[in-house]
Amino acid sequence: MNNILIKTKQLVKRYGSVPVVNGLNLEVKSGEIFGFLGPNGAGKTTTIKMLTGLLDPSEGEIFIGGYEIRKQPAQAKALIAYVPDQPKIYNKLSAREFLFLISALYRVPKDMAKDRVEQLLAIFDLSNRADELLEGYSHGMRQKVVLASALIHQPRVILLDEPTVGLDPASARLLKDILQELARQGAAVFVSTHILEIAERMCHRVGILKNGRLIAQGSPEELRQETGRGGESLEDIFLELTGDKENAELIASLKEEQ
Numbered sequence: 001m002n003n004i005l006i007k008t009k010q011l012v013k014r015y016g017s018v019p020v021v022n023g024l025n026l027e028v029k030s031g032e033i034f035g036f037l038g039p040n041g042a043g044k045t046t047t048i049k050m051l052t053g054l055l056d057p058s059e060g061e062i063f064i065g066g067y068e069i070r071k072q073p074a075q076a077k078a079l080i081a082y083v084p085d086q087p088k089i090y091n092k093l094s095a096r097e098f099l100f101l102i103s104a105l106y107r108v109p110k111d112m113a114k115d116r117v118e119q120l121l122a123i124f125d126l127s128n129r130a131d132e133l134l135e136g137y138s139h140g141m142r143q144k145v146v147l148a149s150a151l152i153h154q155p156r157v158i159l160l161d162e163p164t165v166g167l168d169p170a171s172a173r174l175l176k177d178i179l180q181e182l183a184r185q186g187a188a189v190f191v192s193t194h195i196l197e198i199a200e201r202m203c204h205r206v207g208i209l210k211n212g213r214l215i216a217q218g219s220p221e222e223l224r225q226e227t228g229r230g231g232e233s234l235e236d237i238f239l240e241l242t243g244d245k246e247n248a249e250l251i252a253s254l255k256e257e258q
């Protein structure tokens with residue numbers, strides 16, 4: 001297996017005749033954290049759902065660890081962890097029960113599961129409430145349970161859709177540290193986010209999606225050089241590339257007229 005763990009070739013998704021993802025070519029290597037950025041409706045969630053195999057592409061191919069997701073779905077999916085933007089969780093289970101359920105679904109051997117569950121509960125600071133029903137958990141606590149459950153089978157490909165929404169600063173920092181450690185151990189991490197500061201600090205490379213097309217990709221530093229915007233923040237580059245800077249100028253002009 002080469003070290004490209006996520007690869008898409010000319011990926012297209014249409015709803016009716018409208019392409020919402022259009023000719024996407026992506027590669028994410030082992031050890032890399034790739035930030036997937038783009039305005040609302042750009043096609044990020046649609047792309048991530050195709051990468052997980054939950055949504056069929058209209059055209060193109062997806063390789064996870066070298067396995068084409070539609071031709072070898074079991075092999076590809078065994079490598080993946082997916083944290084959706086609106087996770088479903090079983091409210092009538094406790095966090096500990098939920099994590100054991102997910103371990104069983106991924107066929108993690110029982111002894112190993114026991115260690116992993118306790119380790120993850122401790123890492124996410126959930127140990128002392130692990131036997132309470134999830135229905136009584138706050139949004140951020142539920143998010144942490146979902147993140148813990150995604151890591152239980154030691155995935156090589158980690159797909160996260162807006163994972164920091166609802167997390168407090170300490171938990172967002174913890175997530176960043178965990179993802180960096182997993183990448184260091186060889187995982188490929190693909191994360192969509194609107195928080196450009198996180199992308200800038202966490203991601204080795206970012207891709208900017210607009211209207212279903214990748215309009216730029218590279219390290220934040222490379223994007224600065226390409227756009228001739230040395231010294232500017234990723235946020236300024238993002239707004240420039242996605243055209244939202246015009247909005248900022250419009251708003252500024254409104255203020256001047258007041």
Ligand SMILES: Nc1ncnc2c1ncn2[C@@H]1O[C@H](COP(=O)(O)OP(=O)(O)OP(=O)(O)O)[C@@H](O)[C@H]1O
Nearest residue numbers: 015020021038039040041042043044045046047194
């Ligand atoms: N089931 C569907 N049927 C029709 N159109 C859809 C469907 N799902 C998504 N779309 C459209 O596809 C486009 C991309 O949506 P998607 O959810 O992938 O965007 P996104 O980049 O994740 O946006 P956000 O940042 O707002 O979450 C949008 O125009 C959306 O309306």
